[in-house]
Amino acid sequence: MTGLYEVAIGRLFETVPGGDEAKRRFAADVRQLLEVTRERQPDGPAVQTYEALLRRLGAAPPDAAGGLGVVPTPEQGLPPSGSGA
Numbered sequence: 001m002t003g004l005y006e007v008a009i010g011r012l013f014e015t016v017p018g019g020d021e022a023k024r025r026f027a028a029d030v031r032q033l034l035e036v037t038r039e040r041q042p043d044g045p046a047v048q049t050y051e052a053l054l055r056r057l058g059a060a061p062p063d064a065a066g067g068l069g070v071v072p073t074p075e076q077g078l079p080p081s082g083s084g085a
Contacts, residue, residue, distance in 0.1 A: 006056035013057070027059035 013023035034050040041047065054060040 003056075006053050009053070010056055023057060023059075027054060027057050030054055030057075031059075 009026075013019040013026070016022065030050055030053055034047065034054070037044065037046050037050065051060065
Protein backbone atom coordinates (compact mmCIF):
# COMPACT_ATOMS: atom_id res chain seq x y z
CA MET A 1 0.00 0.00 0.00
CA THR A 2 2.87 2.38 0.66
CA GLY A 3 3.85 2.31 -3.00
CA LEU A 4 0.27 3.09 -3.98
CA TYR A 5 0.13 6.08 -1.64
CA GLU A 6 3.47 7.32 -2.97
CA VAL A 7 2.16 7.20 -6.54
CA ALA A 8 -1.09 8.93 -5.55
CA ILE A 9 0.75 11.75 -3.78
CA GLY A 10 2.99 12.25 -6.80
CA ARG A 11 0.00 12.39 -9.14
CA LEU A 12 -1.71 15.00 -6.97
CA PHE A 13 1.31 17.27 -7.21
CA GLU A 14 1.37 16.81 -11.00
CA THR A 15 -2.28 17.77 -11.52
CA VAL A 16 -2.95 20.69 -9.17
CA PRO A 17 -2.10 24.31 -9.99
CA GLY A 18 1.03 25.27 -8.04
CA GLY A 19 1.87 21.61 -7.61
CA ASP A 20 5.61 22.15 -8.05
CA GLU A 21 5.78 24.55 -5.10
CA ALA A 22 3.54 22.31 -2.99
CA LYS A 23 5.74 19.32 -3.86
CA ARG A 24 8.88 21.24 -2.90
CA ARG A 25 7.38 22.22 0.47
CA PHE A 26 6.09 18.71 1.13
CA ALA A 27 9.50 17.22 0.32
CA ALA A 28 11.14 19.71 2.71
CA ASP A 29 8.72 18.64 5.45
CA VAL A 30 9.44 14.95 4.79
CA ARG A 31 13.21 15.62 4.88
CA GLN A 32 12.83 17.36 8.25
CA LEU A 33 10.73 14.48 9.59
CA LEU A 34 13.32 12.04 8.25
CA GLU A 35 16.14 13.82 10.10
CA VAL A 36 14.25 13.75 13.40
CA THR A 37 13.29 10.10 12.92
CA ARG A 38 16.90 9.14 12.10
CA GLU A 39 18.02 10.68 15.40
CA ARG A 40 15.53 8.61 17.39
CA GLN A 41 15.31 5.38 15.37
CA PRO A 42 18.21 5.29 12.89
CA ASP A 43 17.38 1.80 11.64
CA GLY A 44 13.61 2.04 11.98
CA PRO A 45 11.18 1.22 9.18
CA ALA A 46 9.86 4.79 9.16
CA VAL A 47 13.28 5.99 7.97
CA GLN A 48 13.08 3.62 5.02
CA THR A 49 9.53 4.72 4.23
CA TYR A 50 10.39 8.44 4.27
CA GLU A 51 13.45 7.81 2.10
CA ALA A 52 11.30 5.86 -0.37
CA LEU A 53 8.73 8.65 -0.51
CA LEU A 54 11.45 11.21 -1.28
CA ARG A 55 12.76 8.95 -4.05
CA ARG A 56 9.29 8.57 -5.52
CA LEU A 57 8.86 12.36 -5.48
CA GLY A 58 12.20 12.81 -7.22
CA ALA A 59 13.48 14.68 -4.17
CA ALA A 60 16.07 12.18 -2.92
CA PRO A 61 19.80 12.83 -3.14
CA PRO A 62 21.50 11.44 -6.27
CA ASP A 63 23.24 8.70 -4.26
CA ALA A 64 20.01 7.39 -2.68
CA ALA A 65 19.24 3.70 -3.13
CA GLY A 66 16.17 2.62 -5.12
CA GLY A 67 13.10 0.72 -3.99
CA LEU A 68 9.77 1.49 -2.44
CA GLY A 69 10.75 1.02 1.19
CA VAL A 70 8.73 -0.67 3.88
CA VAL A 71 5.54 -0.06 5.75
CA PRO A 72 6.06 0.33 9.51
CA THR A 73 4.25 -2.49 11.33
CA PRO A 74 4.28 -3.81 14.90
CA GLU A 75 6.42 -6.72 13.68
CA GLN A 76 9.01 -4.22 12.43
CA GLY A 77 9.15 -2.20 15.63
CA LEU A 78 6.17 0.15 15.45
CA PRO A 79 4.16 -0.08 18.67
CA PRO A 80 0.59 -1.32 18.28
CA SER A 81 -2.10 1.34 18.44
CA GLY A 82 -5.84 1.66 18.22
CA SER A 83 -8.72 0.22 20.21
CA GLY A 84 -7.29 -3.31 20.21
CA ALA A 85 -3.85 -2.31 21.54
